[in-house]
Amino acid sequence: MAEVDVLVVGAGPVGLTAACELRRRGVRCRVVDRLSAPQPFAKAVGVQPRTLEIWDRMGVAREALAAAAPLRGQLIYVNGTEQARIELSLPPDVPYRFAALPQYATERILAELLARWGSHVERGTELVSFEQDADEVRVCLALPSGAQEWVSAGFLLGCDGAHSAVRKGLGLRFEGGSFPEEYMLGDVEVDWELPPGYAVRAMHQSDGRTDDLLVCIPLPGRNRYRMSMLVPPELSLSPQPGGDEVAHGLESGPTPGLPHIQAVLDRLAPQPTQASALRWSSVFRISHRLVDRYGEGRVFVAGDAAHIHPPTGAQGMNTGIQDAYNLAWKVALAVRSTARAGLLSSYDVERRPVGEEVVQRTVRHAGGGVQADPDDPSTVIRREAQLLVGYRGSPIVGPDGPPRQGPAAGDRAPDCDGLRHDLTTFPFRLFDLLRGQEHTLLLYADDEAQLAPYDEVVASARRAAQGQLGVWLIAAWRLGTDGLPLPVVRDSLGTFRRNYGARGGEGFLIRPDGYLGLRDAPVSGPRLAEHLALTFGG
Numbered sequence: 001m002a003e004v005d006v007l008v009v010g011a012g013p014v015g016l017t018a019a020c021e022l023r024r025r026g027v028r029c030r031v032v033d034r035l036s037a038p039q040p041f042a043k044a045v046g047v048q049p050r051t052l053e054i055w056d057r058m059g060v061a062r063e064a065l066a067a068a069a070p071l072r073g074q075l076i077y078v079n080g081t082e083q084a085r086i087e088l089s090l091p092p093d094v095p096y097r098f099a100a101l102p103q104y105a106t107e108r109i110l111a112e113l114l115a116r117w118g119s120h121v122e123r124g125t126e127l128v129s130f131e132q133d134a135d136e137v138r139v140c141l142a143l144p145s146g147a148q149e150w151v152s153a154g155f156l157l158g159c160d161g162a163h164s165a166v167r168k169g170l171g172l173r174f175e176g177g178s179f180p181e182e183y184m185l186g187d188v189e190v191d192w193e194l195p196p197g198y199a200v201r202a203m204h205q206s207d208g209r210t211d212d213l214l215v216c217i218p219l220p221g222r223n224r225y226r227m228s229m230l231v232p233p234e235l236s237l238s239p240q241p242g243g244d245e246v247a248h249g250l251e252s253g254p255t256p257g258l259p260h261i262q263a264v265l266d267r268l269a270p271q272p273t274q275a276s277a278l279r280w281s282s283v284f285r286i287s288h289r290l291v292d293r294y295g296e297g298r299v300f301v302a303g304d305a306a307h308i309h310p311p312t313g314a315q316g317m318n319t320g321i322q323d324a325y326n327l328a329w330k331v332a333l334a335v336r337s338t339a340r341a342g343l344l345s346s347y348d349v350e351r352r353p354v355g356e357e358v359v360q361r362t363v364r365h366a367g368g369g370v371q372a373d374p375d376d377p378s379t380v381i382r383r384e385a386q387l388l389v390g391y392r393g394s395p396i397v398g399p400d401g402p403p404r405q406g407p408a409a410g411d412r413a414p415d416c417d418g419l420r421h422d423l424t425t426f427p428f429r430l431f432d433l434l435r436g437q438e439h440t441l442l443l444y445a446d447d448e449a450q451l452a453p454y455d456e457v458v459a460s461a462r463r464a465a466q467g468q469l470g471v472w473l474i475a476a477w478r479l480g481t482d483g484l485p486l487p488v489v490r491d492s493l494g495t496f497r498r499n500y501g502a503r504g505g506e507g508f509l510i511r512p513d514g515y516l517g518l519r520d521a522p523v524s525g526p527r528l529a530e531h532l533a534l535t536f537g538g
Helices: 012-025 048-060 061-067 101-115 164-172 258-268 318-337 344-370 377-384 430-434 453-462 495-500 526-532
Strands: 001-011 030-032 073-078 081-087 120-123 126-132 137-142 148-158 174-178 183-189 197-205 209-218 226-231 248-250 278-285 285-291 299-301 440-444 467-476 488-491 506-512 516-519
Touching: 001 012, 001 318, 012 030, 012 048, 012 278, 012 318, 048 318, 048 430, 061 101, 081 126, 101 488, 120 299, 126 148, 126 164, 137 248, 148 164, 164 299, 164 440, 183 258, 197 258, 258 278, 258 430, 318 344, 318 430, 318 440, 430 440, 440 453, 440 495, 453 467, 453 526
Parallel strands: 001 030, 001 148, 030 120, 073 197, 148 299, 440 467, 467 488
Antiparallel strands: 073 081, 126 137, 137 148, 174 285, 183 226, 183 278, 197 209, 209 226, 248 278, 440 506, 506 516
């Protein structure tokens, strides 16, 4: 029986993210996918700023930026008249903007990263069954040759989509419903003169009810869009599957052609236009479902295996990538036997409420669009960008403490610019310090007297983190670094102090997934050690 630390089932963006993060941490990992080749479809297109932050830490932001196109906003039309123009603007502390990138390009970039870590996807390999006990998961795989292989894995991650075999094998409930409408997707070019980089949502309404719909998401290339629209009767796949079958995603059956897409454009396009260069098309259905738990024992689910919902706001793939990013560093600690018992249970505690909120929100937005959200526009955009996801109240996050300016424990750690190092002639950003694999402790000082206890604080924290801790001192003034045991950067523009609400003598512990685990003022070695003991075993 072959042995591996982790077996990942599914090689979409979610499974590839999990595998890359595990391999980056030295975990022996196999990735299998039942498809014999990657799909050439632009299914998931929108890439949120938070996902680009994750890719920055993973080391593929450059490749993503080279392949992506800007997504600047959305134009909304009702009965041929422009009703709104939404600008996707974000504050300067957010280093990345919204992007459009076809899913096949995302998978290619992540697969190439996985190859750099010495691993590859085992294609045409399907999970047949599995069983687990306290020590391992035993998995039966069907190989491309038709033979079967038994694998002994420390952990099994089901990233195998809406029809997940891992979810079914684990016996998880996947409750929810489905939309009666059927849609068609098409990847086409048009010759209109609408501003580039803007999504288009065009509706026909009668008596306040939408009875015809066209949604166009820009893709890299001139006037290229992934368009979705209601299915004409001749392409309908009704009736819907019965029983527990999930009706979600691309369907086999009649394939829409250019005439079908052109007919919708003739009815709803804001300007007269001609569609051409159809790359692919399909009919699809939408459901909304959420598992009752994200894992059991040594088996976990992520992405569409755990939550499915309307594609409004491009939340699905991005939420799944965050699932995988949250889970991978915890599994890696468990593989090394350095995780505290119970650390892996924080995955469900932290991520299932996020999945539940996304499902509920996208269902609300499915009818009226994001613009129907009652919150103020800046909050809506930050939420859609997934910058407001947080884990306050998690069992591995520090106490809230008194209200303070800046992020609380459990919040995303914001970026800031203007940091200076004695060995550089240029400023850099805080995220440049957070690209490692471990927790990072940021110590802030605005007076030399605050430096004295930092030796004891750092020594205590490093022991508690079993050496898996990076440390930086952020000083409010130009501090001579000769003889100091810590690396130092200067907050030359005061952006760290402002963005974090930092006070002299305060410490900020950043988790490997970029969330603030603890803020402590004044920072205390014993309190840091007590907090880190929630993550690291004895």
